[in-house]
Amino acid sequence: MNDMISGATRNTRQRSEVLALLDEIADFRTPQQLHALLRQRGAQVGLTTVYRTLQLLQDAGEVDATRLPGGEQLYRRCGASHHHHLVCRSCNATVEVRGPAVERWTERIAAEHGFTDIGHTLEIFGTCSRCSR
């Protein structure tokens, strides 16, 4: 029964819809994509509200945020385990990869330089076997 965002926030239909969608997807999407998906499924939510809700969720630590090489924001429900993507340059096929070693490496490097509150982005690009033939 707890669809709510923790804190002094109100439990509105719109927010529930955004959260429900994020739970279903579990993968990175732009606010615009999320908004489009919501409309497709008939949910009546404004783009502005999607942005504001994602902002709230991020502040509350409920979602992860990254950025595309092109600069757009990407959000994803977090809590599910952290992973990265291996993406094909020509067909966009995506493989999820996990790299505990890399996570540890980034933590260590950052700590060595006195940085705290560490996060990172890692994307791998290549040509998949089907496309390289």
Place this chain on the structure above:
Amino acid sequence: MNDMISGATRNTRQRSEVLALLDEIADFRTPQQLHALLRQRGAQVGLTTVYRTLQLLQDAGEVDATRLPGGEQLYRRCGASHHHHLVCRSCNATVEVRGPAVERWTERIAAEHGFTDIGHTLEIFGTCSRCSR
């Protein structure tokens, strides 16, 4: 004598000014900042030209590009070898880090999935010691 960008490019005053500034600075700046600096020193260069020149330089491998968590592009005259960045979320201080282990790891993972022609992006964000106080 070789202020020029390699390739079929022309050696104009504007391009020389941009390159000269980049050489002086050696640290990450946004196109807007670079443009402002050029005007301050009396160089007559349009913002458009700064953007276009940076694009060219990036294609030519003469500059490094990253992105602020806020989304803006950052450019810097580039050191040759491949490296990644550890960037402070609040003051944008940047540390170059090298990670042979990560390079190898990405190669291996990608190869395991049948991908070829591999490249990757890795950025580490955190709060530097000065800002976390």
Place this chain on the structure above:
DNA sequence: CTGCGTGCAAATAGTTTGCAGTTCA
């Protein structure tokens, strides 16, 4: 000469904000 380069102005793209009306607690 010839066409790449330049810079203004206008167009884009993504995101944020003002504000009047709506809704949850």
Place this chain on the structure above:
DNA sequence: TGAACTGCAAACTATTTGCACGCAG
């Protein structure tokens, strides 16, 4: 009831593009 929320439209920011003119080679 009343503060928080919503959504439209307009504002904003960073970046790109159209186009007429200018300059390098």
